[in-house]
Amino acid sequence: MSYGQLAKSSQPRDAADALQQLDKALANTMEEKGFRVVALTSNIGAGKSTSIIGHIWGQAKVGKAPPKLVYVVSTDTEVIWLLTHLVGNGTFTVDEVEHYLNLDGRPVAIRSMRQYLAQFDEFSQYTEYEVAFARLLSRAAAGKGNEGFRVCCVLFMSAFESQRTVAAFEKWVGNVLRLDCTGFESPEVEIETAQEGWKENLQHILLEVLQRKRAVIGTERFWEFGGLENEPFDALTGEVTFAFREDEDRVKESIQSLKAAPLVAIDADTPFSAGIAGLGIFVSPGVARKNFLVPEIMQVVMKERNLRWYELLRHYSWVTKSSESSAASGPSRVRFLCPASEEELQNREEVFENLGLAWNGDFMFTVLAFFCGWPGCHLSRMPMRRPANDYVFAEAVNRLFVLGCIRKNTETEGTYECTSLGAKIMENFFAETEHRHDFHLTYLLSRVQLRENESPEVRRIVARLAAVSYYGPRKIFSVGNDNSSTQTYRDSLPAVISGRAHAGALWVGVGICAALEAVGLHVREDIGPSCFQGCFLVSVEDVRKVIKHAKELEKVLGLEPADALDWVNQPLTEAQLRSIDGDMMWAWLHRIGLFQNTAHRSGVERVVDCVSLEEFQANMKEEPLRAQEIRIHCWKVTTGGGDFYAFYLSLEEEEGQTWARDLTWVPPEALQDIPTKTNIAWPEVVAKTF
Structure with a gap:
């Protein structure tokens, strides 16, 4: 792909000069029509989502900017939080701005990436940022020559400029006005450096704060800190996480946590910050443990990485905003606890773009989405940001071809298109709501769905294999005695999987859950938090989740509900076992x-x-x-x-x-x-x- 030299970045003298240049771009859009792009890069917490949005809307109301303002943010939760804040502080009136669920065409709309993409086609409402930008670029490129087309796209960037984004707009739309405001006054940061052993002492620190104030911890893996998964913390903790897709109920839960939960646990990569009334302390572990794609081995690995300085500044902006929101009730110092000093944090590796799921755990979905969205299109003509790593993209293409998800396009040499399997995978990916399956699971389910003559017995087991994989075998059960014989395993598990009782985590997990489903564990209330199934120690709550999800997947696979007692004691045939072995082999x-x-x-x-x-x-x-x-x-x-x-x-x-x-x-x-x-x-x- 060809990405030319970026236009030179403008260095405004001060904030007033930056606003003047922005105003000129907005006014030129009104006078000369067309599509303009402004890339505004500033420090974290500089007020882009509040004061600058208000300024742009002020220009629009007097005819110096396009009359319709659409502000696209990362998540549905941020939409609700911003709406409440911007109406509350007078930036917008209630009559000017659309409601979250009632997109009725009012002049101001704040939308999540999901809502923004939904307008393009039925399959695009949940894709990651890469496809979101591709849709935006397509729309911009198509509208460039249209008479009466007046659009000014203002890209808000924090801490550093995303050159992948700017280069894509310059390639597909034209010159981008690049305003770099990071040289202005930097935010002051006051870090309370945590001492050695702070993790073990964290529950005592939090209990002291929670007597009078609220607390935020900057990780969704709060249970890894000793004691935080138990009373009293489990009853006090509200989560704001984006590990799952946001349905209406999840958004309500996140908003309620932000408003009232004594202890708020946020995803380390939460793309926004919020003012929390009554906040007493923000605890940032200084690290994030996530699934990362390691290009050198082309495997997704769960690993810990240090948060960069700009990411810590985003955490710190919770402190700044919370202090401001509490100012009306008197002086309020909010502590910021981190296991590293400011000097150490600033000396960490240089900044880089957080690629999120799109080029990590979801990289196969990302690449497949482009072939489904732009079939028969040369890579150089796909309206996309340059891949984060060209080699990763090429490897993903090769994998998709081997797995039968794409094929060579016979009409246009050198291009690819989705197969029926690839299309089914993307259909399932976009259709999912509460449960976000990875590529392997989605592939497994799609492969079996397309095999119309597959037996109900195989489909029922595949539904349970997928559910066990989704929650994770290690959460569901543990091996009590590693010296147990294969016969002991067979005696502990139902006959349906006896031919694979020795074959590992997924088969054993399915056997355990099927056995407990047959005795009604998922509807009984007389069983404690754990129990034994033969030689395996089982988490009852997690088995219940697996059974519930498996029943949902049975519907996806076209099965009618069936009592487990009707099938759990009938061994799978050798042909059925080999069919499932093959499905899992291709999926993984x-x-x-x-x-x-x-x-x-x-x-x-x-x-x-x-x-x-x-x-x-x-x-x-x-x-x-x-x-x-x-x-x-x-x-x-x-x-x-x-x-x-x-x-x-x-x-x-x-x-x-x-x-x-x-x-x-x-x-x-x-x-x-x-x-x-x-x-x-x-x-x-x-x-x-x-």
Whole structure:
């Protein structure tokens, strides 16, 4: 793709000069028509969402800016919070601004990215920012020559300019007025540096604050701090998280948490800040533990990273805004607790764009969305921001081709289009509401949906495999005794999966949940928080969640409800087992590792990742996978000397070592399908190209 040299950035003398240049761009839009773009970069907490929005609306009301103002923000929760704030402080009147759920065409609209995208087509309402920008660029490019087209797009950027965004607008729309205001007065920050052992002492710090004030903790993983998952904190904590898609109920819960929860736990990457009445302390762990795509190995890994200085400033802006909101009731100092000093934070790695889910956990969805949205279009002509990493994009294209999600377009050489499987995957992705499935799960469900002649027995098990994978086997059960025999496993699990009782986390999870579903655990109230299913210790609440989600997925797969007692004791046939093995192999094809016949007394085994040839570790004592029986089978039917393959649901980095977890065996018979379908041998078919 060709992205030319960026236009030179303007350095306004001061805030007044920046506003004058913005006003000129707005006025020129009215006088000369067309589509203009202004990229306004300023410090975090500089008032872009309040004072500058108010200024633009003031210009519009006197005819010096386009008469319709649409302000697009990241989340539905931010929409509600901003609406309340901007009407409350007089920036807009109630009659000027649209209500969150009643988009009735009033002159001012504050919309989330989801709401903004919904106007384009039925499949675009939940995509990530990359597709959002592509839709905006398409609209802008199409409207450039239209008579009467008066649009000025003002891009608000904090701390640093997103050059990917500016370059895309310059390529597709024209010159961008770049106003860099970061050289103005920087915000003052007062950090209370947490001392060694602060995590262990955090509950005492919070209890002291919560006697009189409220608290915010800058991580959605608050349960990792000792004691915060228990009383009294569990009853006091309200979450504001974007790990799930925001339906109306979730937005209401988030707003209520911001308004009233004594302890508010926010996602570390929350894209906005808010003034919290009565706030006494903001605790920022200084790190975020998330799923990141590691380009060097082309795997998504759960790992911890240090928050950059600008991200800490966003956390600190909660303190600034909360202090301002409390000023009317008298002086109020809000503490900002962080385990690193300002000097250390400023010396961390240089700033970079937070790529969010689009180029991390959802990178396969992102690339597939472009081929579905712009079929038969050359990559250089797709209206998109430059990929964060060209090699990642190329690897994703190769994977999608191997997995049967895209095919070469026969009408336009050198282009691709979605297959029926690719289209079904995107349809399912966009249709999901409460549960956000990853690419592997969505692929699994879509593949089975398209197989019209598949048996109800297989569909029912696939629904439960997907539900177990979604919640995570380790949350559902733990292995009580790693020395348990395969026969003990079979005795602990129902007959329906007896042929795979030894095969690992997903099969065992399905067996446990099916057994407990058959005895009505999901509707009984006489069972405590945990119980035993044979040799497995089970979390009752998590099993209930799995059963509920599995029943929802049965509907997706076209099944009528059935009592578990009617099917749980009927073993799957060998053909049905192999069908499911194949579905899972294709779904997790690029998460498979080789387990060589080098078992260690400690239970820790070396795993060779088939994509990157990187070595990971696996603690087999924690895995419900009976490796010995699997090795015996593989010894008989392969030439690998007892080596076997298994896929991992998660890769987690701890103290510099990557661990493969939640393992499920891939039988060698399933792997034989690969060269038949792709004309490429295993494991070369998944090998990283770059």
